[in-house]
Amino acid sequence: MSTTRTPRATSTELPGDSGAFAWLRALGPRGRRAFGGAFGGYALDSYDFFTLPLSMVAISAYFSLNSGQTGLLTTVTLVVSAVGGVLAGILADRIGRVKALMITVITYALFTVLCGFAPNYETLLVFRALQGVGFGGEWAVGAILVAEYASAKHRGRTLGGIQSAWAAGWALAVIVYTLVFHFLDADTAWRVMFWTGALPALLVIWVRRNVQDAPHVAAVRQASQERGSFSAIFRAGLLRTTLFAMLLSTGVQGGYYTLATWVPTYLKNDRGLTVVGTGGYLTFLISGAFLGYLTGGYLTDRLGRKRNIVIFAVLSALCIVAYTNIPSGANGLLLVLGFPLGFCMSAIFSGFGSFLAELYPTAVRGTGQGFTYNTGRAVGAFFPTLVGFLADSWGVGGALIFGAVGYGIAVLALLGLPETRGRELA
Numbered sequence: 001m002s003t004t005r006t007p008r009a010t011s012t013e014l015p016g017d018s019g020a021f022a023w024l025r026a027l028g029p030r031g032r033r034a035f036g037g038a039f040g041g042y043a044l045d046s047y048d049f050f051t052l053p054l055s056m057v058a059i060s061a062y063f064s065l066n067s068g069q070t071g072l073l074t075t076v077t078l079v080v081s082a083v084g085g086v087l088a089g090i091l092a093d094r095i096g097r098v099k100a101l102m103i104t105v106i107t108y109a110l111f112t113v114l115c116g117f118a119p120n121y122e123t124l125l126v127f128r129a130l131q132g133v134g135f136g137g138e139w140a141v142g143a144i145l146v147a148e149y150a151s152a153k154h155r156g157r158t159l160g161g162i163q164s165a166w167a168a169g170w171a172l173a174v175i176v177y178t179l180v181f182h183f184l185d186a187d188t189a190w191r192v193m194f195w196t197g198a199l200p201a202l203l204v205i206w207v208r209r210n211v212q213d214a215p216h217v218a219a220v221r222q223a224s225q226e227r228g229s230f231s232a233i234f235r236a237g238l239l240r241t242t243l244f245a246m247l248l249s250t251g252v253q254g255g256y257y258t259l260a261t262w263v264p265t266y267l268k269n270d271r272g273l274t275v276v277g278t279g280g281y282l283t284f285l286i287s288g289a290f291l292g293y294l295t296g297g298y299l300t301d302r303l304g305r306k307r308n309i310v311i312f313a314v315l316s317a318l319c320i321v322a323y324t325n326i327p328s329g330a331n332g333l334l335l336v337l338g339f340p341l342g343f344c345m346s347a348i349f350s351g352f353g354s355f356l357a358e359l360y361p362t363a364v365r366g367t368g369q370g371f372t373y374n375t376g377r378a379v380g381a382f383f384p385t386l387v388g389f390l391a392d393s394w395g396v397g398g399a400l401i402f403g404a405v406g407y408g409i410a411v412l413a414l415l416g417l418p419e420t421r422g423r424e425l426a
Contacts, residue, residue: 023154023161030212031149035158037098037203037211038142039165041105044200045138046169047176048112051197052077052128054177055190062187063121071385073128078257078381080129081136082374086230088137089370093221093228093363097145097213100366104141105200105207107134112197116190136377140370143353148214148362150354152424153301156308159353160297167290167346174282217362217425224363233360233368241359242372244416248309249376251410252352254383255316256345258403284335288342295343296350304421305355306414312348313411317404319344324401348410358420365425380406 027035052059052073060070084104092100111131118124143159150158176196181189226232233242292312300308319341352373360368386402 023150023157026151026154027146027149027158031146031214033210034098034145034149034212034214035161037101037207038146038162039168040203041101041138041142041165041200041207042162043165043169043172044105044203045108045135046166047173048108048131048169048197048200049077049135050170050173050177051112051115051193054173055193058181058186058190059124062190063124065121068385068389069121071387071389073125074257075381075385076125076129077132077135078253078384079378080132081381082371082378084133084136085140085370085374085377086367087133087370088141089366089368090228090230091137092141092144092366092370096218096221097141097148097366098207098211100141101138101145101211102204102207104134104137105204107131108138109134109197109200112194114194115197116192116194136374137370139353140356140373141366144357144366144369145211145213147353147357148217148365148425152422155354155358156300156305156351156421157294157297159357160293160295160300160350162353163297163346163349164290164293166349167286167293167342170289171283171286174286220362227363228367229364230367230371232364233371238360238364238368240416241418242368244413245356245359245368245372246375246379248410248413248417249352249373250379251376251406251408251413252309252313252348252380253377254380254406254409255313255320255403256349256406257377257380258383258387258406259320259341259345282338284338285342288339288344289346292343292346293350296347299347300351300354301421304419305351305358306417306419308351309348309355309414310411312344313407315344316341316348317407320401320404348407355420357425358423359417362425 024032024035056070056073059065059073060067063069084107088100088104091103108131111127111134115124115127115131118127143162146162147155147159173193177193180192180196184192221227232238296308296312299311303311319337323337323341356369356373357365383402383406390402
């Protein structure tokens with residue numbers, strides 16, 4: 001397994017080029033448009049995902065669900081996202097990154113809107129599962145598109161910028177949630193939240209007109225006989241990489257989605273916060289997340305992909321333990337600790353886009369990244385369901401501790417993967 005080291009015709013980076021935005025200048029005009037398309041796609045992907053966790057209390061009351069049924073809505077989204085991620089990755093290798101990106105955005109937008117029309121729990125479960133098909137594929141395709149424009153020197157920071165779009169979409173969802181649930185009754189508000197998921201359709205029009213695959217990489221991909229071959233990522237040269245990358249993704253996403261799914265419910269039910277109060281606490285969490293993505297991107301270039309993941313896996317686990325053991329009534333401390341919690345659990349993701357892209361050759365980069373990231377997401381999705389079933393007896397706060405287990409799994413997975421910092425893609 002290797003990637004070819006070749007000169008980068010698309011980069012405008014000059015010797016000695018430095019500064020806070022050197023990574024952005026190095027992308028060149030085409031690369032910056034690709035960055036904009038991938039950033040917008042991932043932000044709206046995040047927005048559409050969080051329409052569910054933010055509305056879970058209202059949905060649970062509307063359909064008279066128990067905690068296990070509520071958690072299953074998130075789990076089915078993430079499990080089916082594995083299928084979407086694999087399909088999108090194969091499409092990205094066969095028809096190109098940009099075309100695959102547009103397909104994923106249209107898919108998750110369509111089924112998010114349809115969730116708002118669900119007449120019963122079973123229909124909502126099906127629509128949410130189908131939303132996962134597009135949700136699962138968008139990040140992998142967008143990350144690869146931008147990674148193939150980025151220079152090795154700045155790839156971590158560049159992909160960290162893409163990851164920060166998740167926090168931007170999350171923040172937008174919280175703002176809309178606060179307004180919608182403040183002015184409408186809960187039975188109507190959760191449907192309106194899903195209907196606003198139509199926003200990504202506007203992005204597709206812009207991407208179609210302005211974004212294209214990195215030319216030098218597209219030529220290599222099109223010349224390969226194995227492009228988009230699913231079996232290729234399980235052959236001798238890549239089997240070990242695929243298995244350990246999948247385990248890494250399982251651990252990190254198991255921890256992350258446990259928090260992303262259940263913290264809003266924890267704040268409202270266990271801590272007794274109002275809708276507006278929950279939005280305020282989530283603001284601290286999301287602010288930390290946004291800065292965490294950017295900082296993690298910088299550190300993954302400075303320290304290496306593996307070391308960055310280890311540092312923030314340990315810190316994330318410690319933050320979960322601290323966050324869920326704050327004494328009753330100490331909500332001021334809960335507010336303050338939300339910032340480092342969001343920071344650490346997001347910084348760990350900053351190196352993922354560059355790390356997974358660097359582990360696979362061009363012909364199967366989309367397939368490998370799409371499969372490992374989203375299969376890990378699907379397996380990690382059982383963490384929120386486990387928390388949901390345990391919440392009835394342990395309380396949400398007590399059950400959230402299982403998120404820390406995921407980060408331990410991630411650290412162990414790194415033992416089977418190489419360091420890829422500085423590797424060129426072509």
